[in-house]
Amino acid sequence: MSKRIFITGIGMISAIGDNADACLASLLEQRSGIGPITLLPTIHQGVLPIAEVKHPTSVLLDMAGHSGSRNYTRTALLGILAAREAVKNSCITDIDEFRTGLVSASTVGGMDRSEQFYQSFVGDNRKGRLIDVVNHDCADATERIAADLGIDGYITTISTACSSSVNAMIHGSNLIKAGILDRVIVGGTDSVTRFTLNGFNTLMILDKRGCRPFDEDRAGLTLGEGAAYLVLESEEAVGLSQKHPLAEISGYGNANDAYHQTASSPDGKGAFMAMTKAIAMSGLSPSQIDYINVHGTGTQNNDLSEGIALERVFDQGVPRFSSTKGYTGHTLGAAGALEAVIAVLSIRNQVVFPNLNFSTPMKELHIKPVTELMTGVPLRHVLSNSFGFGGNNSSIIISSYI
Amino acid sequence: MIFINGLGAVSPQPNAGSGQFPFEFTKYDGNQLRCPDPGYKEFIPGDQIRRMGRVIKMGVTAARLCLRDAAHVTGFTSGPERPEIIPEAIITGTGMGCMEDTEKFLATMIRNNEEFLTPTSFIQSTHNTVAGQIALLLKCHGYNFTYVHRGFSFENALLDAMIQLRSGSVSNVLAGGSDELTPAYFSITSRLGHWKRKPVCNDGLLEDHQRGSVAGEGATFFFLQKEGTHNSYARLRDVRTLLKPGSDEKTGRFLLQMLQENEIAPADIDLVVAGFNGDPGSDAIYRNVITACLPGSAIAFYKHLCGEYQTSTAFATWFSAMMIRHRILPEFALLTPPPANLRNILIYNHYLHVNHTFILLSAP
Numbered sequence: 001m002s003k004r005i006f007i008t009g010i011g012m013i014s015a016i017g018d019n020a021d022a023c024l025a026s027l028l029e030q031r032s033g034i035g036p037i038t039l040l041p042t043i044h045q046g047v048l049p050i051a052e053v054k055h056p057t058s059v060l061l062d063m064a065g066h067s068g069s070r071n072y073t074r075t076a077l078l079g080i081l082a083a084r085e086a087v088k089n090s091c092i093t094d095i096d097e098f099r100t101g102l103v104s105a106s107t108v109g110g111m112d113r114s115e116q117f118y119q120s121f122v123g124d125n126r127k128g129r130l131i132d133v134v135n136h137d138c139a140d141a142t143e144r145i146a147a148d149l150g151i152d153g154y155i156t157t158i159s160t161a162c163s164s165s166v167n168a169m170i171h172g173s174n175l176i177k178a179g180i181l182d183r184v185i186v187g188g189t190d191s192v193t194r195f196t197l198n199g200f201n202t203l204m205i206l207d208k209r210g211c212r213p214f215d216e217d218r219a220g221l222t223l224g225e226g227a228a229y230l231v232l233e234s235e236e237a238v239g240l241s242q243k244h245p246l247a248e249i250s251g252y253g254n255a256n257d258a259y260h261q262t263a264s265s266p267d268g269k270g271a272f273m274a275m276t277k278a279i280a281m282s283g284l285s286p287s288q289i290d291y292i293n294v295h296g297t298g299t300q301n302n303d304l305s306e307g308i309a310l311e312r313v314f315d316q317g318v319p320r321f322s323s324t325k326g327y328t329g330h331t332l333g334a335a336g337a338l339e340a341v342i343a344v345l346s347i348r349n350q351v352v353f354p355n356l357n358f359s360t361p362m363k364e365l366h367i368k369p370v371t372e373l374m375t376g377v378p379l380r381h382v383l384s385n386s387f388g389f390g391g392n393n394s395s396i397i398i399s400s401y402i
Numbered sequence: 403m404i405f406i407n408g409l410g411a412v413s414p415q416p417n418a419g420s421g422q423f424p425f426e427f428t429k430y431d432g433n434q435l436r437c438p439d440p441g442y443k444e445f446i447p448g449d450q451i452r453r454m455g456r457v458i459k460m461g462v463t464a465a466r467l468c469l470r471d472a473a474h475v476t477g478f479t480s481g482p483e484r485p486e487i488i489p490e491a492i493i494t495g496t497g498m499g500c501m502e503d504t505e506k507f508l509a510t511m512i513r514n515n516e517e518f519l520t521p522t523s524f525i526q527s528t529h530n531t532v533a534g535q536i537a538l539l540l541k542c543h544g545y546n547f548t549y550v551h552r553g554f555s556f557e558n559a560l561l562d563a564m565i566q567l568r569s570g571s572v573s574n575v576l577a578g579g580s581d582e583l584t585p586a587y588f589s590i591t592s593r594l595g596h597w598k599r600k601p602v603c604n605d606g607l608l609e610d611h612q613r614g615s616v617a618g619e620g621a622t623f624f625f626l627q628k629e630g631t632h633n634s635y636a637r638l639r640d641v642r643t644l645l646k647p648g649s650d651e652k653t654g655r656f657l658l659q660m661l662q663e664n665e666i667a668p669a670d671i672d673l674v675v676a677g678f679n680g681d682p683g684s685d686a687i688y689r690n691v692i693t694a695c696l697p698g699s700a701i702a703f704y705k706h707l708c709g710e711y712q713t714s715t716a717f718a719t720w721f722s723a724m725m726i727r728h729r730i731l732p733e734f735a736l737l738t739p740p741p742a743n744l745r746n747i748l749i750y751n752h753y754l755h756v757n758h759t760f761i762l763l764s765a766p
Contacts, residue, residue: 115512130590137498138529155551155554159529161530177569180561194516195507195524202519202524388528391537
């Protein structure tokens with residue numbers, strides 16, 4: 001059974017681009033996808049910034065080849081586009097060539113359409129078009145992606161709030177290691193909805209100026225949307241197809257903070273445990289981690305808790321780190337996969353993308369993020385963190401393929 | 403080998419919680435089977451009971467019942483008079499997540515045009531709230547996962563539990579499934595044709611020939627370990643999922659291959675616990691597959707006890723484990739004469755024809 005897990009394909013759509021190449025170009029130009037709300041019909045337009053994929057759903061339908069269909073939610077469409085790209089990038093021509101599965105993550109599922117349904121349903125439960133609510137659940141996007149890719153093997157959906165898609169990568173890797181699958185497409189998709197925007201707004205953790213991760217004056221996160229998928233393959237599958245992997249997953253850890261439903265603990269216990277487990281699995285020493293793509297949402301609570309955990313895990317010196325949420329916004333269930341794709345891009349292109357909107361270091365910490373684009377940096381091992389409601393903390397290590 | 407060393411259920415069958423087996427069957431007339439309050443205040447701090455959504459209360463209670471039971475089964479004695487084991491991993495499945503809180507936040511947001519909202523129901527609306535709250539109440543810092551894939555959700559959780567145990571990364575797992583039936587969900591799914599139009603009593607569920615089933619809910623948890631004890635309920639041999647098979651023949655082949663890989667002959671399946679739910683089209687699938695593949699097996703069903711919902715197979719697993727442990731097959735669940743032995747049980751369910759699942763249990 002495979003001990004190593006290889007990444008052989010990536011795909012991504014977000015506020016900074018419709019595919020991985022476009023996203024890379026934006027990252028290199030330090031172009032943020034955060035801006036005024038243009039598509040989401042909400043009273044917060046003009047007040048709260050957001051990181052939207054700049055296409056109305058009708059255009060996403062066209063892009064996916066389903067023009068005019070009412071069967072696809074925005075979440076499913078984003079997922080289909082990114083998953084297709086990952087499969088294409090991996091040069092898969094026959095999806096049934098190996099035992100292939102799909103592990104997809106989402107937190108809002110088809111909520112964009114449920115909101116339309118509820119507009120009528122809330123006053124009269126005989127009203128509302130049923131086609132707007134049948135795709136409500138998180139698994140809908142997964143089954144749509146599976147159908148689109150022709151996957152009829154093992155599929156599942158994971159929802160652990162903002163850590164969901166790192167957990168999809170963890171479960172996918174475990175399925176290969178257990179010998180259940182040879183190849184698995186893993187990732188996550190979420191669209192922006194009024195539900196999530198208002199939800200985070202009631203918690204007063206949306207920064208009106210756009211998120212400023214790890215800055216002393218940070219005032220919250222910025223909601224984003226997007227999808228990202230990666231093709232993971234076993235040693236045997238890669239050996240048979242003679243592919244040259246893009247990178248490999250060398251470690252991961254999942255732990256629970258068990259401190260509060262939404263807030264992170266002051267000592268970052270869950271984050272500390274997740275990172276420590278990931279490093280232990282990889283067999284590396286903390287000093288071998290070259291760069292960390294932090295969770296770094298820009299909320300007071302996350303960045304402090306994560307920062308303290310970083311200083312504890314890397315007590316001999318915290319590696320270079322940055323949050324890329326200043327580009328993509330916080331894409332919730334897609335965030336972990338989006339940042340894993342960015343980690344692969346960092347490794348492949350030997351660059352560290354700088355943390356945007358940073359000016360003043362946090363007074364509680366002794367560390368500050370990378371703020372200038374660094375090129376020509378040999379990156380061997382990148383750690384990526386994703387933390388979420390319910391105390392869910394997950395970390396993953398992506399390493400260059402040698 | 404993996405053993406069920408503890409279980410706990412909150413179900414529409416209040417007498418099932420007493421530990422008595424078989425329990426006294428509770429009848430429902432209105433096509434909706436809901437879980438009566440099992441005494442939440444014994445399991446959840448008082449200040450949290452009012453705030454928590456119902457599925458969270460159900461889930462936390464079933465989990466703690468399970469962990470108390472596990473303390474008894476494994477002979478764990480330290481701590482207070484009601485010891486409960488703190489699990490090393492918590493893995494849950496839910497088809498719909500926390501519906502009550504989701505609906506509450508959504509409806510208020512629409513009614514108030516996005517103003518004057520409070521965060522409580524948003525906070526509790528995330529699908530992993532049950533797993534998160536169990537971890538929080540018990541201070542479990544270990545592996546914590548939530549699967550949300552329709553009729554696969556509980557099976558995905560069980561499979562992950564088996565992977566975690568077999569890999570040696572943990573020595574025990576608390577795994578379970580939970581879903582709740584809310585008025586809005588019932589109203590929407592009624593319009594979608596999921597339920598029988600005219601009310602039927604659940605004790606005559608399979609005799610009613612209207613299309614659709616009766617709606618249900620529940621929360622069920624299991625304590626799984628690689629070692630058995632004298633009091634273990636059952637062995638969890640295998641769990642498999644099959645998406646949209648397209649034909650009963652393909653389902654049958656999948657099932658037979660699973661048995662073969664577990665080195666069990668079809669004739670050694672003493673009992674099939676099938677997901678018969680009263681919908682004629684849905685039930686025909688079970689009859690076709692069982693007749694073709696397991697003609698010699700006795701057949702039982704369970705959805706008249708708990709109703710139809712995405713994670714009903716967690717209840718079926720509880721019911722099957724209880725049958726193995728007590729060596730009793732309640733008459734109210736049997737569709738055939740009882741088998742001579744009760745060594746191997748296969749649970750077969752499909753959710754709306756799309757998500758087919760198989761869970762294989764054996765006597766410990």
